[in-house]
Amino acid sequence: MAAVEIDPATLNPATVTTMVEVRLGIDDLDRRIVTLLGDRMRYIEAAARIKPSRKTVRDEWRKQDVITKAAVQAEKVDFPPELVRNIYEVLVEGSIAHEFTKFDARVGEKSEDATEN
Numbered sequence: 285m286a287a288v289e290i291d292p293a294t295l296n297p298a299t300v301t302t303m304v305e306v307r308l309g310i311d312d313l314d315r316r317i318v319t320l321l322g323d324r325m326r327y328i329e330a331a332a333r334i335k336p337s338r339k340t341v342r343d344e345w346r347k348q349d350v351i352t353k354a355a356v357q358a359e360k361v362d363f364p365p366e367l368v369r370n371i372y373e374v375l376v377e378g379s380i381a382h383e384f385t386k387f388d389a390r391v392g393e394k395s396e397d398a399t400e401n
């Protein structure tokens with residue numbers, strides 16, 4: 285017998301009745317969330333290209349601003365704000381580490397150019 289195809293766009297967590305539907309809905313959302321995280325990381329890479337100096341890569345004020353905004357949004361969509369704060373702590377720290385890697389590669393490239401010429 286052919287497998288029944290369920291379009292995740294038709295699923296609603298308020299009305300699903302089976303664990304198959306629950307997991308299809310979660311898998312679909314996770315794909316979308318991770319795709320958005322990839323889009324977010326492209327902006328981190330842009331920051332690594334734009335920032336003028338290594339000391340501007342980590343901006344503590346902006347980190348707190350980002351986490352506060354995420355917690356405010358979490359409250360609006362009935363998601364636990366403390367959980368979002370924890371997730372964003374890890375996300376922003378990982379983003380800063382990625383930005384340092386990209387920044388150092390860029391600055392390294394520049395100094396390699398300088399020694400070549």
Ligand SMILES: C=C(O[C@@H]1C=C(C(=O)O)C=C[C@H]1O)C(=O)O
Binds near residue numbers: 342377
């Ligand atoms: C992208 C930036 O660089 C870092 C990454 C941040 C982020 O992931 O949102 C926030 C602060 C910065 O330390 C920035 O300064 O805005």
